[in-house]
Amino acid sequence: MEDIKQRIKISKYWNSLFWIIGFLSTLVGLVLLLVLMIDLFMDGAPRLSYKFFSSFPSRFPEEAGILSAWVGSFLVLLVTAGAAIPLGVAAGIYLEEYARKNWVTDIIEINIANLAGVPSIVYGLLALGLFVYLLKFGETILTAGLTLALLILPMVIMATREGIRAIPGSIREASYALGATKWQTVQWHIIPYSMGGILTGVIIGLSRAIGETAPIITVGALTFIAFLPASPVTSEFPFISFKWLMDPFTVMPIQMFNWVSRPQKAFQMNAAAAGIVLMGMTLLMNGVAIYIRYKFRKKIRW
Amino acid sequence: MVMDPIKAESKNLDFYYGNLQALKNVSLQIQERKITALIGPSGCGKTTYLRCFNRMHDLYPHNKYHGEIILYPDEINIISPSVDPIEVRMRISMVFQKPNPFPKSIFENVAYGLRVRGISNRSILSEKVEKSLRSAALWDEIKDRLHLPAFDLSGGQQQRLCIARALATDPEILLFDEPTSALDPIATGKIEELIMGLQEHVTILIVTHNMQQAARISDFTAFMYLGEVVEFGDTDNLFVNPQNKLTEEYITGRFG
Numbered sequence: 001m002e003d004i005k006q007r008i009k010i011s012k013y014w015n016s017l018f019w020i021i022g023f024l025s026t027l028v029g030l031v032l033l034l035v036l037m038i039d040l041f042m043d044g045a046p047r048l049s050y051k052f053f054s055s056f057p058s059r060f061p062e063e064a065g066i067l068s069a070w071v072g073s074f075l076v077l078l079v080t081a082g083a084a085i086p087l088g089v090a091a092g093i094y095l096e097e098y099a100r101k102n103w104v105t106d107i108i109e110i111n112i113a114n115l116a117g118v119p120s121i122v123y124g125l126l127a128l129g130l131f132v133y134l135l136k137f138g139e140t141i142l143t144a145g146l147t148l149a150l151l152i153l154p155m156v157i158m159a160t161r162e163g164i165r166a167i168p169g170s171i172r173e174a175s176y177a178l179g180a181t182k183w184q185t186v187q188w189h190i191i192p193y194s195m196g197g198i199l200t201g202v203i204i205g206l207s208r209a210i211g212e213t214a215p216i217i218t219v220g221a222l223t224f225i226a227f228l229p230a231s232p233v234t235s236e237f238p239f240i241s242f243k244w245l246m247d248p249f250t251v252m253p254i255q256m257f258n259w260v261s262r263p264q265k266a267f268q269m270n271a272a273a274a275g276i277v278l279m280g281m282t283l284l285m286n287g288v289a290i291y292i293r294y295k296f297r298k299k300i301r302w
Numbered sequence: 303m304v305m306d307p308i309k310a311e312s313k314n315l316d317f318y319y320g321n322l323q324a325l326k327n328v329s330l331q332i333q334e335r336k337i338t339a340l341i342g343p344s345g346c347g348k349t350t351y352l353r354c355f356n357r358m359h360d361l362y363p364h365n366k367y368h369g370e371i372i373l374y375p376d377e378i379n380i381i382s383p384s385v386d387p388i389e390v391r392m393r394i395s396m397v398f399q400k401p402n403p404f405p406k407s408i409f410e411n412v413a414y415g416l417r418v419r420g421i422s423n424r425s426i427l428s429e430k431v432e433k434s435l436r437s438a439a440l441w442d443e444i445k446d447r448l449h450l451p452a453f454d455l456s457g458g459q460q461q462r463l464c465i466a467r468a469l470a471t472d473p474e475i476l477l478f479d480e481p482t483s484a485l486d487p488i489a490t491g492k493i494e495e496l497i498m499g500l501q502e503h504v505t506i507l508i509v510t511h512n513m514q515q516a517a518r519i520s521d522f523t524a525f526m527y528l529g530e531v532v533e534f535g536d537t538d539n540l541f542v543n544p545q546n547k548l549t550e551e552y553i554t555g556r557f558g
Contacts, residue, residue: 100363170402174464176361178415178471179392188414193405300405301453 044272052273056226061266066274068225069255073210075244076251079145080209084156085202092160097186116154123151124218132219139220142245147215152205159201163194168302196296200289207285213253223258225250252278308374309334309505315369317350324350326529337506339520341513347529348509352477356394357387395468396477400484401460403452408444411452411463415471430470438466439496458489478508494519513553517541525549
């Protein structure tokens with residue numbers, strides 16, 4: 001009897017010990033992030049104002065702003081989403097619903113998983129060769145958007161496949177049993193029911209893309225831009241213009257990098273302020289992703 | 303036994319999942335506007351046999367058919383590779399074991415088969431949906447909430463919705479794969495009553511795990527064992543006076 005009690009006591013001691021180790025480990029990540037954010041806020045918050053968002057960069061730190069950077073980031077992401085969503089979703093649907101399961105699809109599958117792990121600068125080099133030199137797109141918004149699209153393509157494909165796999169086989173069978181073709185089934189069931197998962201994956205991908213710096217520098221983003229790309233909306237027919245695609249640009253992280261590399265303290269403050277904005281954008285996008293997932297989960301039950 | 307017109311007939315049907323033979327030389331005649339039940343222990347091939355009739359096996363790789371299933375009156379072999387499975391499925395509908403409504407509205411669930419056939423005229427759809435829901439004895443319960451999600455219905459109602467969905471396209475044969483195995487006794491009773499009423503319009507082939515159910519609702523029963531039809535005949539005869547020893551052991555509950 002005494003022996004068992006002793007054993008239990010020792011076992012419980014180890015149990016509590018791990019509880020403490022686990023708790024402290026969790027705390028390390030959390031506290032560091034918090035400290036980082038507070039530090040960023042203390043440095044940058046005083047610079048956050050309407051003027052900061054509406055001004056071009058400048059030699060004078062007090063007058064410098066992030067107008068060209070956030071507009072650039074926004075337009076680049078627009079191109080990224082426009083390219084990555086159709087390509088990724090179509091590829092995901094093909095692999096799940098159409099492709100025969102054999103060694104070729106196995107290899108494709110392994111390669112897609114590997115692509116997700118390729119360092120982003122390597123994508124930058126690929127894009128430099130392909131989009132800038134071979135296809136002559138130049139150092140433009142189009143090039144940057146397509147580069148980031150390549151970067152997040154594996155994520156979109158995998159999110160699409162996960163979303164599709166969550167659809168029970170009985171729903172597919174019900175559709176086919178009524179004489180539906182594959183495309184009818186995909187169009188009326190597979191795509192709508194997996195949309196929650198797809199959108200979540202796309203937004204998580206975009207929130208990664210918005211912070212990417214290396215591949216954008218590689219394809220030749222400028223670090224100092226005091227003008228905006230051509231407006232996508234025009235006053236003349238047909239009111240929409242795609243000239244902006246071919247304009248030079250900068251993006252948020254590059255603007256930040258530019259400021260950090262200046263010696264003056266005031267520019268460091270600008271960098272911190274831009275950092276807050278960038279982090280806010282990422283958190284906002286992740287929040288939207290969580291909301292969309294919640295919405296779709298509520299709407300669709302099996 | 304008086305023979306009514308035959309709606310479908312399998313002749314020397316073999317079926318393979320890869321190398322595994324699941325059906326051996328199955329020959330059966332399905333009579334028009336009658337209920338034919340398939341009974342037998344788990345793994346005897348009754349569901350495999352049922353799913354041959356609308357080519358569900360074509361959805362998965364490595365499945366092979368040999369032999370014939372002839373559909374009358376036009377005498378086409380519905381398992382022949384030259385016959386498009388989609389055409390077969392448009393003529394022969396299926397109701398599954400577990401209710402599997404789409405996560406859409408009640409209306410859209412029933413209208414789906416029609417939409418697949420390219421019908422989008424609102425009034426035709428409404429008319430057909432109402433007719434099918436009436437045939438499935440569901441109309442009175444849900445006529446005011448056609449646009450609510452199908453998942454708001456109870457399990458039994460969902461299964462009747464699936465029956466309405468299968469009926470909407472006026473199939474020649476309706477296949478039921480253990481349609482009440484996921485339902486409570488009251489819902490089961492309603493579905494059985496419904497199936498018996500449907501035979502006026504459509505030929506029915508039903509797989510059931512429940513021998514009493516086969517005895518209650520079917521006109522003909524086939525007892526299957528290890529991929530073969532052991533005995534086939536008039537339901538009353540088969541249950542009262544089985545000819546084969548295996549059949550007798552199964553229906554008296556000595557194995558199964």
